[in-house]
Amino acid sequence: MQRITARSEALFLPRRRLLQGGAAMVAGLGALAARAPAIAQGQPRNDGFPLRPITLTVPFPPGGGVDTIARAVSERMGRILGTTIIVDNKPGGSTSLAAAQVSRAAPDGYSLFIATPASSINPVFQPDLPPGDTRKAFTPIGAVARLPYVLVTGPGLPAEDVAGLIAWSKANPGALNLGNSGAATAPRFAAELLAFQAGLKLVTVPYKGGAAEMLDITSGRLHGAFAQMIEVLPMLENGARALAVSSPQRSPRLPDVPALAETLPGFDVTSWNGLFAPPGTPAPVVARLNAALNEAVADPDLRRRFAEEGVEFVGGRPEDLAQRLDSEIAKWTRLRESANLRLD
Structure with a gap:
């Protein structure tokens, strides 16, 4: 039988470590392969978000005011997040077509919706219009702009x-x-x-x-x-x-x-935009998107570019956008009830 001396043991040690490292690598690749279907199916992933392009759905045709703001902000957000944000224009149905599409998307942060005042008007005057109550249909990310x-x-x-x-x-x-x-x-x-x-x-x-x-x-x-x-x-x-x-x-x-x-104390009607994600979007993903949004809307060049059009970029916490939505819905509800107002 061959006798293994201390010297021969030392010679075999690097080879043994190499074999152990190879086994660990194979195990790691196996675990990654097991996770690949989940990633391919778009299941929520909080670590390393984002891992692929994000889609921002705009409820108006290209070239309008909301579309222009959405493209300018999303371009900056994409740079901050290290990915591409694709703008998808889906007009129609008093913004309900775009809203319903995003509200039904996977809650993984890769599908976003830019809302307008219609998101507070429709639930009051057209409650049967999809996706219904905006507060239940979405997760707020943050306010974008108002004018x-x-x-x-x-x-x-x-x-x-x-x-x-x-x-x-x-x-x-x-x-x-x-x-x-x-x-x-x-x-x-x-x-x-x-x-x-x-x-x-x-x-x-x-x-x-x-x-x-x-x-x-x-x-x-x-x-x-x-x-x-x-x-x-x-x-x-x-x-x-x-x-x-x-x-x-x-x-x-x-x-x-x-x-x-x-002249009329309390009068307040502004055009506003807010960024929303599908309901159930994980908190870490919301936090990442919110941080990128706040950094994007603080860009001095962006603010200067839109100042001539009276646009004020807002940002803030998701809770701030949720409160804005609550107050807007409450305002239009009071008007509907006090003036007995209905859509034509």
């Missing part, structure tokens, strides 16, 4: 300010007509809230596109509308008047234009 609407009027309305508009409307009951971008939209309900708080009777006129609405205002065929800042600014050069902004405070972009709340 006021501008109450803009044209030569068809002989009023220089909000007080003049109210006085003229009361002297001509039912004559005031204000345009909007659809029945279940914030501009429509901003007009309804104005009428309720000021005690007015008005006619809301839906338009399929902002260009036709703005043309009718400047030509005098339509008295006015609540519109986005980017739509209103060119109109002011063509004789239109900005009577007020719809936010509680004045906008830095139009500092000389009063807030409606200065």
